[in-house]
Amino acid sequence: AQSVSQHNHHVILSEAASLELGCNYSYGGTVNLFWYVQYPGQHLQLLLKYFSGDPLVKGIKGFEAEFIKSKFSFNLRKPSVQWSDTAEYFCAVRTGGYQKVTFGTGTKLQVIP
Amino acid sequence: GAVVSQHPSRVICKSGTSVKIECRSLDFQATTMFWYRQFPKKSLMLMATSNEGSKATYEQGVEKDKFLINHASLTLSTLTVTSAHPEDSSFYICSALPWTENTEAFFGQGTRLTVV
Numbered sequence: 594a595q596s597v598s599q600h601n602h603h604v605i606l607s608e609a610a611s612l613e614l615g616c617n618y619s620y621g622g623t624v625n626l627f628w629y630v631q632y633p634g635q636h637l638q639l640l641l642k643y644f645s646g647d648p649l650v651k652g653i654k655g656f657e658a659e660f661i662k663s664k665f666s667f668n669l670r671k672p673s674v675q676w677s678d679t680a681e682y683f684c685a686v687r688t689g690g691y692q693k694v695t696f697g698t699g700t701k702l703q704v705i706p
Numbered sequence: 707g708a709v710v711s712q713h714p715s716r717v718i719c720k721s722g723t724s725v726k727i728e729c730r731s732l733d734f735q736a737t738t739m740f741w742y743r744q745f746p747k748k749s750l751m752l753m754a755t756s757n758e759g760s761k762a763t764y765e766q767g768v769e770k771d772k773f774l775i776n777h778a779s780l781t782l783s784t785l786t787v788t789s790a791h792p793e794d795s796s797f798y799i800c801s802a803l804p805w806t807e808n809t810e811a812f813f814g815q816g817t818r819l820t821v822v
Contacts, residue, residue, distance in 0.1 A: 627810055636815035637750075637799070683749065693740060694801070694811060698749040 595620040595688050599697035606674050607705050614669040614700050616658075616684030625687040626667040627694070628658055632680045640682070643667065654678070679704045708734045710802045712814030719790055719821055727785045727817045729800030735780035736802035740811065741773070744797040756783045780805075790821040 600615040618624065628640040641652025648660040658669045667684060684697040709732040719725045729739055737758050742750040754764045754775050762775035772794075774786040783802075787794055797818050801811040 625810075629813075637801075637813040639810050639812075642810050693752055693755050695752065696742075696750045 595686055595695050597684055597686050597695050597697035599684050599700050601700045603701045605703045608676055609673050612671040612674045614682055616667045617665050618686040620688050627685040628669050629683045630680045674704050676704045676706045708812045710812045710814040712800055712817055716818045721791055721821055722789055724786055724788045729783045729814050731781045731802040734804045737805045738803040739783040740801045741785050742799045792821045795821045
């Protein structure tokens, strides 16, 4: 069965700092990859997704992620964070042929003004 | 984007009673819906996959007789927590997958269940 690891559980950054959140998955076949964000008191929203093609994916709000197949990774990046990026971020993977999505444990990002 | 509505957003029930949570895809048809449970400071745990017109597939460790799932139409799935106990208190989230290929699942806003 597939699994997803997010190494950073809690990240604290100052505004304008750069962000990189790690995500690794374990599955040898075709994968669809996602990053979701959950703002305080709100439901999950999709930040970006990778299905195929260009491994560098751009999402909303200036976020991007790079799929590195050889490393089984899909790290999320943002060059300059804002206070409004304070939220919890979840990496998720869906494996080819299956519909269910497996989530990582989440990373809580706190941006200090 | 597509909208998934979950109702109720909050519910408090007495121990021993049953609670039904609805998940509706408002502007698309979903052949597959998922039910997750989110514990405090933990990730979303998939409970079951619900396919329209067939029995749900439960994840290991999830009691199917306790968490009854019905996916009667392409826009509605329900989760009924039967004979609820305080340990069932949690945040339950549904997501719906449009039947078109290469698309993500969309999430409801979640239901906070408190069993007293």
